[in-house]
Amino acid sequence: MEHIPDRIDTGVQRREESAAERWARFAPITTGDEYVASLRNRGVTVYLFGELVAEPVDHPIIRPSINALKRTYDLAVEDPDLATAHSLLIDAPVNRFLHIVGSPHDLVMKNRMQRRMGQLTGTCFQRCAGLDTISVLHSITYDIDQAHGTSYHQRYLDFMKEAQRNNIILGAGMTDPKGDRSKRPSEQADPDLFLHVSRRTEKGIYVRGAKAHMTGGLNSHWIAVMPTMNMGEKDRDYAVVGLVPGDAEGITYIYGRQSCDTRAMEAGDIDKGNAQYGGQEVLVVFDDVFIPHAHVLMDGEYGFAQEMVARFTAYHRASYVCKTGLGDVMVGAAAAIADYNGADAASHVKDKLVEMTHLNETIFSSAIASSHEARQLPSGIFMNDAMLANVCKHNVTRFPYEISRLAQDLAGGLMVTLPSEQDFDHDVAGPILKKYFQGRANVPIEFRQRMLRLVENMTLGRNAVGYLTESLHGAGSPQAQRIQILRGMEVERKKGYARDLAGIRQQEHGAA
């Protein structure tokens, strides 16, 4: 669509790289170590604690989040049946996080892999939003082309071939800062509160604005920017989808804080709870960032924004099955601490573990059912059942909180009053603590310390972001699912079933 918005054109000119120039910066990645190496020396602008970070890969707060993504590469090598799939696009095996879903079975396998990754990392491993973006862009670019005669789908396929060959990570930038929630993008006092096209040139477009809360944004090689809500005619410059390398000129990352994140900078690893793995969210600012035409997948087709968001959320809300992997860790931690405390034989302890498991498996069942009930879209790929995906995510907004409450119950108050690792190591304080904080005689006190810290980490600390608050707001706050459930619940059809059985329908026909 040709329309130059004079109101928001800043006139900024960047190096207008071609798609080929951008891909030339990448080399195929296989192992986790190669992934970590690929993030070095990118020259990205990152702020954390009011300072520019020289090399994010080496920062103690950032590194655990990189380790979690690294695990997605290592799992593909260790367990290819689970974490890879055959790509028809490049006729080769690819990481399942980059696979285009060709069947309901692909979606089921995706869910199983997500649960496994949750078990292995105990955190948000940051690759699902990108995976679900890949799925939604396949069908939405196809549908836009059918309606508008554009060539977005071929651009998408060309991008995906490179993405799969290079085994890159794609981050999903959907959520805009949004400013005044009662106003539309074009009505905001500051036009940049929603990301928009700020300029069009012969070679491509420039985008300006920001994407908030982006999971693994800094750890991604590429970022997909997409509209966050339905758009109207006046919002057409906000109806933009583009693929941008994470090191593109004009991008600034501002790192999100997480509860207890500075523990990662302390000596020792016990008080960190989960020293190896963590999640990551960043504010990604796009200060007139150039995107070549080859990487523009929507530009002004505002009528497709709502359907794109709906399809993304259908995929992504079932992806919250990953929380069942974290739930498995919580059940294990609660059972272990009860064991260390000598309380494991009590019937109420067993009952609480049963309740935790019941809640966890309820989440799993809605996700896996959603995948089994997938249907084919006109572009040829499959999309899981939207109603069941919304039910899955709605369960996720609640059950991890109850599972955490039960884990905290079984852990006892020590999980929040335990002295530091340094006190345990101290010449005078250490022996006192080891005398008074012993549990079951044959269990080393350090095991107790570590397990309590893990429960703290996942329910109050860094990884409570991934287990709790992300469960609440990620892929949309609870009300967003209720709106979708309302839209899909077909209450009139159900009233018909009731009228039939109550003998009312016959009378209605008689009256007519």
Ligand SMILES: Cc1cc2nc3c(=O)[nH]c(=O)nc-3n(C[C@H](O)[C@H](O)[C@H](O)COP(=O)(O)OP(=O)(O)OC[C@H]3O[C@@H](n4cnc5c(N)ncnc54)[C@H](O)[C@@H]3O)c2cc1C
């Ligand atoms: C840990 C985490 C990771 C995330 N990762 C990603 C990611 O990778 N990519 C991405 O794009 N996004 C991501 N998100 C963003 C997520 O999708 C949003 O948090 C979610 O959509 C809610 O938006 P918000 O945070 O701006 O909250 P708000 O929109 O401010 O919502 C707060 C409350 O206000 C209500 N509300 C909001 N607007 C209205 C309105 N107009 N009318 C009535 N009520 C309203 C909501 O229902 C909610 O109860 C992530 C979020 C979190 C917490």
